[in-house]
Amino acid sequence: MIKHLRSAADLDAETATLILDTAGEMAALAGREVKKLPTLRGRTVVNLFYEDSTRTRISFEAAAKRLSADVINFSAKGSSVSKGESLKDTALTLQAMGADAVVIRHPASGAPHRLASWVDGSVINAGDGTHEHPTQALLDAYTMRSRLGTLAGLNVAIVGDVLHSRVARSNVLLLTTLGASITLVGPPTLIPVDIAAALSPATKVSYDLDSVLPGADVVMMLRVQTERMQDSFFPSAREYSRRYGLDVARMRKLPEHAIVMHPGPMNRGMEIAPEVADSTRSTIVEQVANGVSARMAVLYLLLGGKA
Amino acid sequence: MAHPRADTAAQQGAAKIIISGSDLQRVVDRIAHQILEKTSGATGTVLLGIPTRGVPLARRLAARIHAFEGIDVPVGSLDITLYRDDLRLHATRALGKTEIPGGGLDGRRVILVDDVLFSGRTVRAALDALGDVGRPSSVQLAVLVDRGHRELPIRADYVGKNIPTALTESVRVSLSETDEGVDEVKLFSGSEVSR
Numbered sequence: 001m002i003k004h005l006r007s008a009a010d011l012d013a014e015t016a017t018l019i020l021d022t023a024g025e026m027a028a029l030a031g032r033e034v035k036k037l038p039t040l041r042g043r044t045v046v047n048l049f050y051e052d053s054t055r056t057r058i059s060f061e062a063a064a065k066r067l068s069a070d071v072i073n074f075s076a077k078g079s080s081v082s083k084g085e086s087l088k089d090t091a092l093t094l095q096a097m098g099a100d101a102v103v104i105r106h107p108a109s110g111a112p113h114r115l116a117s118w119v120d121g122s123v124i125n126a127g128d129g130t131h132e133h134p135t136q137a138l139l140d141a142y143t144m145r146s147r148l149g150t151l152a153g154l155n156v157a158i159v160g161d162v163l164h165s166r167v168a169r170s171n172v173l174l175l176t177t178l179g180a181s182i183t184l185v186g187p188p189t190l191i192p193v194d195i196a197a198a199l200s201p202a203t204k205v206s207y208d209l210d211s212v213l214p215g216a217d218v219v220m221m222l223r224v225q226t227e228r229m230q231d232s233f234f235p236s237a238r239e240y241s242r243r244y245g246l247d248v249a250r251m252r253k254l255p256e257h258a259i260v261m262h263p264g265p266m267n268r269g270m271e272i273a274p275e276v277a278d279s280t281r282s283t284i285v286e287q288v289a290n291g292v293s294a295r296m297a298v299l300y301l302l303l304g305g306k307a
Numbered sequence: 308m309a310h311p312r313a314d315t316a317a318q319q320g321a322a323k324i325i326i327s328g329s330d331l332q333r334v335v336d337r338i339a340h341q342i343l344e345k346t347s348g349a350t351g352t353v354l355l356g357i358p359t360r361g362v363p364l365a366r367r368l369a370a371r372i373h374a375f376e377g378i379d380v381p382v383g384s385l386d387i388t389l390y391r392d393d394l395r396l397h398a399t400r401a402l403g404k405t406e407i408p409g410g411g412l413d414g415r416r417v418i419l420v421d422d423v424l425f426s427g428r429t430v431r432a433a434l435d436a437l438g439d440v441g442r443p444s445s446v447q448l449a450v451l452v453d454r455g456h457r458e459l460p461i462r463a464d465y466v467g468k469n470i471p472t473a474l475t476e477s478v479r480v481s482l483s484e485t486d487e488g489v490d491e492v493k494l495f496s497g498s499e500v501s502r
Contacts, residue, residue: 001399018401025386025402034439039389067389300389305399 001301004123006112008134008173016141016178022297023142023290029066030289040069043100043303048090048115049126050076050106055264055288056126056136060103063295069303072099087111091118101303104128122302130164136263137170139294141178143283144218146290147259152179157212159185159244160222160271163192163233167263168222169199176200183216185209186244189233209244213253220261221246221271237270247273251281259283325470325478326452326492334467335364338449339371341465346416349378351444353412355385357421357433358403363484364451365420381408385419385440390432405440412441418464422480424450427461452492454478470494 002010029035045064049057064071101122104112109129116123127133145151162168162184172182183204184191196203206212234240260281268274346352349372356365362384369380386403419433449465454472476496481489
């Protein structure tokens with residue numbers, strides 16, 4: 001088993017499948033009265049969050065607690081980071097405290113890679129800059145597999161701001177490893193063609209959502225990062241919504257079995273219409289629940305055995 | 308559970324068949340009869356196999372009970388990996404399946420089924436796991452082979468065969484469902500088994 005999970009590229013098909021299978025067993029726990037396992041008793045997991053996050057931090061915290069690990073939540077705000085402490089010094093502090101795993105979210109791409117060279121424990125990337133978010137890709141893959149049965153041969157359309165999306169990057173890497181075909185859809189300014197090719201040569205690119213929908217088994221809508229709207233990647237929110245937003249009329253173009261995913265948080269009415277977000281095809285709430293199972297699986301497989 | 312080192316032991320030492328295929332069938336029949344006798348007809352009973360080989364054994368017992376008395380005893384499986392006390396001593400293990408039959412375990416008599424009873428630590432883990440999935444009225448234990456060397460105060464209610472072993476020996480159970488059609492129990496002499 002791998003020691004760190006810094007990138008979805010760390011996972012070969014066999015390891016990724018093992019994580020998804022393990023997540024399936026972990027999911028059974030959610031239906032039980034006692035949602036707790038003694039597996040990681042005595043181990044310490046630190047959530048090291050340099051960026052705001054609700055669902056990812058809570059999801060990792062719930063996952064670690066359900067496995068009986070001790071959880072320390074660290075957020076950069078209100079910590080010595082605001083006094084100027086470097087990531088390395090924070091890492092050495094964690095090392096001295098005996099952290100068995102560090103879950104890190106950081107605005108700088110590559111921060112988990114640096115961290116892994118300073119601590120003995122496992123490092124899990126919970127989102128680094130515009131680089132990667134591998135556990136999100138795992139929970140997405142788990143959700144697709146539980147709804148559609150398999151990942152091999154699936155046509156997945158990832159729609160929106162691919163340029164800034166760590167979710168898209170990790171998903172392309174993981175899903176192609178597991179045999180799915182990916183089409184990136186969005187305005188040309190937000191789809192880095194060279195990067196798409198570098199991630200996976202087979203990845204297709206389209207600028208026309210309507211032509212992609214009839215052949216898609218999964219449509220993954222990405223959040224339009226409103227904080228970047230002023231950078232003029234597209235003329236206006238209305239125009240974006242008209243060309244790349246998933247409304248009811250567009251959803252009808254999808255095959256009967258197709259599902260609609262969104263990593264959240266959503267801009268309702270922008271990239272996704274409220275009726276679509278709340279429809280039976282939408283897996284948005286399932287994705288949150290599956291996030292806990294997928295992260296439990298990662299924590300167990302990274303920390304459960306001999307170090 | 309049969310010790311995973313049995314394969315290594317097989318390469319090191321001689322093997323002796325302790326239970327052959329036809330004997331194994333008779334042993335399962337006998338345990339099925341004993342369960343019927345001790346539980347007064349197996350009403351309100353659930354058989355829970357401990358993966359890997361406890362599960363097909365539990366299914367065989369249920370099939371024999373059905374053949375003898377026409378009673379359907381629910382069968383499930385209980386994976387104990389996440390409850391083991393030796394996780395840190397080995398590389399990470401893949402999980403097995405936990406499947407609790409419909410109706411749950413509350414108020415029912417649960418019979419845990421495993422292939423080999425050795426240190427008792429697997430059964431201890433299974434008892435912990437059981438506590439998290441329901442509250443049975445009572446718990447019993449059925450094993451195909453009891454090889455001794457207990458490290459915990461645990462004993463089986465139904466034993467297929469008691470086999471006095473040395474710690475340097477290992478027991479390997481093969482079942483046709485999991486071991487390419489072979490039904491037998493072998494004793495290997497070899498290096499001392501770590502537990």
